[in-house]
Amino acid sequence: MAWNEPGGGQKDPWSGKGGGEQGPPDLDEVVRKLQERLGGLFGGSQPPGGGRPGGGAHLSTKVIGVIVAVLVVIWLATGIYIVEPAERGVVMRFGRYVDTTVPGPHWHIPAPIESVVKVNVDEISTLTHRAAMLTQDENIVEVELTVQSRIQDAADYLFQDQDPERTLNDATITVVRVVIGQSKLDFVMTEGRGAVAVTIKERIQDLMDRYKTGLIVTSVNMQPAKPPEQVKAAFDDAIKAREDKERLENQAEAYSNEVLPNARGNAARILADAKAYRDRVIASAEGEAARFTAVLAEYGKAPEVTRQRLYLETMEEVLGKNGKVVVDVTEGANSLMYLPIDQLMKQSQTQTPPEPPAQSVLNGLPALPERVDPPLRAVDRERRVR
Template sequence: MAWDWEKLKEQQNKRKPQPPPPPGQGGGGGGPEPPNWEEILDKFKGTKLPDMWWLIVILAVIVGVAASSMYTVGTNEEAVVQRFGEHVRTTGPGLNFKFPFNIETVRLVPVDRRETAKFGIDETPDRDSSRFQGRESDTASVSLMLTGDLNVALVPWSVQYRIKDSYNYCFKVANPESTLEDLSEATMRLVVGDSSVDEVLTERSTIAQEFKTLLQKELDEAETGLEVTAVNLEKTMVPLPVQPSYNEENRADQEREKIILQAREEYNKAIPAARGEAERIIRSAEGYELDRVNSAEGDANRFLSLYEEYKKAPEVTRRRLYLEAIGEVLPGMGDKYIVDSDQKNLLPFLNLSDQKEAIK
């Protein structure tokens, strides 16, 4: 409809301030009148927009579709896209597109962010740096474990992990963090239960490595989509009520080790010496055996050679043997006196004075 410009102009003139009346004329109360808003609104009620409003509606729809079709994935994230609740794809960092108006929905998963789960560590959880800080239970009960040799130890630890499979993390397990907690505690109790208390207290790196391997295997079998990046085994100790007894046991073990080392030292000194003496005696006996055998063989060979000569000339050989034996015996008998059997008086032949001087 056409605007009634004359009436609008008349209303604007009425709103303008009127000049004051000349002096001597009455002030008659002729001030400006306020605008009549009802009349103005009545003028606009019948007004129609031009045909361009269809273009505005179309542009608004296009902007809405474009805004709901685009999404951005950060450099440390992955986007899990669902169409009517069903997983259709996983996209990486950058600008991506999807069906608009919640036909497809997007869930951003921080795959490169490191999270920390702490067990038996008595400290206030930092919820900004970790979404999961372990079950809200007594820290001592979580870390109190039975070792393989039926002793009790306090084993606090922490697990650092990340999301390695967005699909498994979102769809396979209802609460992956809670599953990690349960599996971590069960696995640590299994590893500690297979170790002695001394191994738990002194070989923490070995236990941590074995725990990490077993925990990752359990997480993969449960399809949690989580990866264990590091395991930190805190200072392990025995409970305070049994600490004095444990110290006494340690002192006794150290004393036992000391005695064992001393005994081994004496053993290392005595056993080699005894073995050397035994070896020497054996070698001496072997040498004596060889000498006796060779001597016996020589005597036997000499006897056989003499026997052969004896068979050829018995009388000559007997005479020679007799003379050789007398030649060996007589030199050791001192002075020798040969007396005729028919001699009756021996005094002229005996020099008794020389014998007395020899006796003195």
Template sequence: MAEPNYQMQYYMYLLKKHFRKILLGLFVLILLLTSIKTVGPEEEGVVIHLGQYSRTVQPGLNFILPFGIEEMRKIPVERQLKQEFGFRTVEAGTSSQYSKENFGDESLMLTGDLNLANVEWVVQYRIVNSYDYLFKVRDAEKALRDMSEAAVRKVVGDRTVNEVLTVGRQEVASSVEVLLQRMCDEYENGIRIDQVVLQDVNPPEPVKPSFNAVNQAQQERETLINQAESEYNRIIPRARGEADETIQLAEAYSLKRVNVATGEAARFNSLFEEYVKAPEVTKKRIYLETMERLMPKVGNKIIVDERGNNVLPLLNLDQSKSDKK
């Protein structure tokens, strides 16, 4: 014959005796859990009453109607959020780790010159209106992803692959930011775009070696152009300076010759005027001036008369010069 389980019977007795108290405690616990809500310092609480918007509460301890009559959704309005495209952050930290597998559909897109580019980007945004974020657009996060992808594809599709890969990256990011903000304002989703960052832009893996070869050729071309311009800037100014110097010397020589010729012509004209006035006197004066200029250059001087009968050393100018010394 089995012995009665006195311990189990005792527990059943206690349960029957305190059933109302236990039930009341459970009721109070559920009441507190469903009516007391804590909103964080970076959040905003949106209270929904029977499926409709009721009010917005601020950070701190707040009370709502219990048992599902009201529910609260916490919106991080003071926090910067982000969406990643073409990759996902696996582990954030000092050395963050990323995964790019199975995200090619997001990042692979067609450029304006009918080439393919693998574009990875990040959209940083804030929720500035929690009511619009929850009620104006269904699933605002997914809608923002769709709008971001559409904006990037549109901007990239208006540019060549070289612009997207090299010099036009910042312009692409700025254009996407402006276009995406305009779309958010149009849809009234309560989101403000802080920044769009192109994380990485590369050609697709199958054609990457060809793109690298083209880029290397372009870089070599730019290097040769820079070297040629440097050589041009070194030689051409010097040649221009030498040409200017030659021109200035020629102009100076021309001016000198013209001035000399003008002076000689003026001198001849003045002599001619004097000659017209007194031909014999002028001839005599010219003869004497010429002799005065030539005689010092002659060595020994001998003066004879017209008939040549007598030879008379009149002056020994060299001897007179030596005597003076």
């Protein structure tokens, strides 16, 4: 049965008593007691006559000031931030770029006035591009390359370009098609692959700087270009022919390097021999001329004697080289004289040879000047005597 129903005894649940005279508790009284307790907590004194509205307002202002100060300190502390070594901090004030901070502890005006965005500038991003394109000599080639980049300027990366990665992709496609289109197939597939990669990197970086993307291209790795599958067999034959050509050229160069030094050496030797022969012939001719001049002077003094001596010397030289001599004793006679000179020479080795008859004849003749060169041939002497 409810307290206010007939027969309920009129019990008031708010007062806890059975009488119906009491109402709900006074809210002003509850607030006053709470202010007194807070005042005692922060060192305030209760005014005489109990807590009054004026004293409670004083304590409330002081407490609010302390609370506000604590909140301000906490708010300022939220502006402390640390930038890692691989990062850069981009400070914005009301959404506008202010500064870029380096690694280390920093402070900024807390939100909502300023905010900080940390950007990793050491992270390497990789972009792979693969496509078939037309070369300068109107051949189709499949090219695959990998472009690696990282953030160089954090502010430009965040504010200058809406999508730097997409810009890098578009720039890579454009540059690759232009560079391959300006190159011949053999150059792209053989020794020009490194040069093509360097050119692509430089041109992509130029576009990144022009659009202020804040990205730097660290490397461009180009895989070996290959022809389409439909014509791969023909390209393989062409490559094999090119390799055979290079091999034959290398062999020819090696043969040339081997033959030319030998030929140069033989030529130098022949020239040296010719020079020596020339010097020897000139010296011999000069000696013959000097001897002939000396003989001519003696011949002018005694022509008959000189002529006879030359004749005897010539006969001595000619007959000394023959082993057998046949002499016609009398003109018109049928008898001949045979002299076995070889047998006589053998006997002269065991016995003391007598003085040759010609030597006795020569002893009475005047001596000729010494020879300055080997003796003249008999035919030359006869011609000169005549």
